[in-house]
Amino acid sequence: MIWKLLRRNISIWQIAGYAAATFIGLSIVLIALQFYRDVSAGLHNDDNDAGGLGLISKRNIVISKPVGLKSSLSGTAPSFSDGEIADLARQEWSGAVMPFQAADFKVWAGVDFGGRGMSTALFFESVPDSIVDVDPELWKFNPSAPEIPIIISKDYLTLYNFGFASSGNMPMLSEGMIGSVPLTITISGAGNTTTLPGRIVGFSSWLNTVAVPQAFMDWAHERFGEPSVAQPSRLVIEVTDPANPEIDEYLSRHDYEVAGPDNDLGRLSFFLTLLTTVIAGIGALITLLSLGILVLSLYLLIQKNHKSISGLLLLGYKPGAIAGRYMRLVISVNASVLLFASIVVPVVQSLWAPALTSLSMTAASVWPTICAGAAIMVVISTLNSLTIRRLVHGCFRA
Amino acid sequence: MNIKSISLENVLPKVFLEDGERTSGTASDIWNTSMRFEAGKCYCINAASGTGKTSLCSFLMGVRTDYTGRISFDTTDIATLGINDWCELRRTSLAYLPQELDIFDELTALDNVLLKNRLTDFHTEGEIRSMFEALEIDNRISRPAGKLSVGQKQRVALIRALCQPFSFILLDEPVSHLDARNNELCANMVTDAAAAQQAGVIFTSVGNPLTVNVPFISLAL
Incomplete structure (x- = not known):
């Protein structure tokens, strides 16, 4: 019943826009991270001496x-x-x-x-x-x-x-x-x-x-x-x-003077790090912008529903109970975004995995990447929840 | 929480200070003086428009804090109460019928009342239905509140205000849109509920007061 009042003025398009933007941003960050982990795992792998019998470890x-x-x-x-x-x-x-x-x-x-x-x-x-x-x-x-x-x-x-x-x-x-x-x-x-x-x-x-x-x-x-x-x-x-x-x-x-190919490794690694940092940075920027969109949407939503919210507070509903409804919505959106991004990462990884295999490199596990994504979404959800809490508390006084 | 009395000491809305009005406080029984509302008694605040009756209700309900002086529930200065304290008071000690009614138009008349009763679990649904009958709006019970007249909304809001235990009930122009007969039905329901809980009743009026059949103290703002 209370949700019937609170859901009014929720724009499905704003939520969808936020979800899409966050999904794209998070996916880029996670794909960049996975790519970096895959390739640097290969670069640091002792078993991948490019030639000879691997007599001397690459280290x-x-x-x-x-x-x-x-x-x-x-x-x-x-x-x-x-x-x-x-x-x-x-x-x-x-x-x-x-x-x-x-x-x-x-x-x-x-x-x-x-x-x-x-x-x-x-x-x-x-x-x-x-x-x-x-x-x-x-x-x-x-x-x-x-x-x-x-x-x-x-x-x-x-x-x-x-x-x-x-x-x-x-x-x-x-x-x-x-x-x-x-x-x-x-x-x-x-x-x-x-x-x-x-x-x-x-x-x-x-x-x-x-x-x-x-x-x-x-x-x-x-x-x-x-x-x-x-x-x-x-x-x-x-x-x-x-x-x-x-x-x-x-x-x-x-x-x-250095014998062997190893002196290229540092330079390669530097460019790899630079490249993935730039890509991950773009992803992070998109995620941050989408976070900004969400904060604005929430602000607008709670502004529009100010009368209902203050009415509920006057009846004795706790701000936490009201904020909790909105938090639930935002957190379930965030969880879906994380779920979809977690599906996308292994799918995209499978696109470059054959190339890695042909270089006799093995792909790194996607789980640490997904855990990093989960950590990012926990941080984002916490920020969202704090924003909602602050806005709902703002409705308490006239 | 049981409140025995509400005391006001030199309370004045800040907006009056800014306007330079009422600083002497001579004409008011409430502003800028020392007074006390006691549980079990009935108060009628007669006021012209713009004298601050809604401000008083807002101060007492914790919605606004823009006043000078001190308001206390028993010995507790209400300025020290936090949001959760107010939520608790609004469920257990202070019943309120605001002038704007705060009826949710998208819910039915019954759901508007149940919304409150779910918090307090004070009445059964059967009791609530018989309150609708007593105020003669039982035929509107399932209608969206947006389609009710102001007078019908006032009665729904009154039933909702009574769905909780209280030490004081504040009614801000509760019967402004009701005829004499309905006024009396509402007055009886309020005074019965207040008597059952030894609670205080504070109602405001700009000319159409609640026709309570109990002795009441008349105050001028």
């Missing part, structure tokens, strides 16, 4: 200094000082900073292709085992039954296959084949020479070296190395936040 970058005239003449690679390493480690996006350890002994590698032998001078570097993403069973060195596991750059294989092999009438090799070819490694230094079997256990698309396990390097150093304290010329940095745009800025400021 690590390899940096070096550019080789200039001075280092060319002196014959020593530009190295990192202790101070520079400490500064790198202090950056908020960096975790552990680990040096490459170069072998200070001579290495020859030989291979036997059914009687046709080939051998080449080689070098070894070791990187910390923790960042090498191969089966630990393969990546170990046992001095009592020595066999050297090796990771080489994928580029070396490409060079061989399309350079040497095609022009030199040699067989082309696949990654699988190489893994099964036994190598003969000869190392010499400090007056000693030995020959060990070796095996290529993996290829890296961007770890630009010939890497061996730390255990082997330590073992070999002891026997063939010269005692020295050379500064490292290449560093592996464990990046805790690969999407941080500061990485790029820091590295270019210090004129460091």
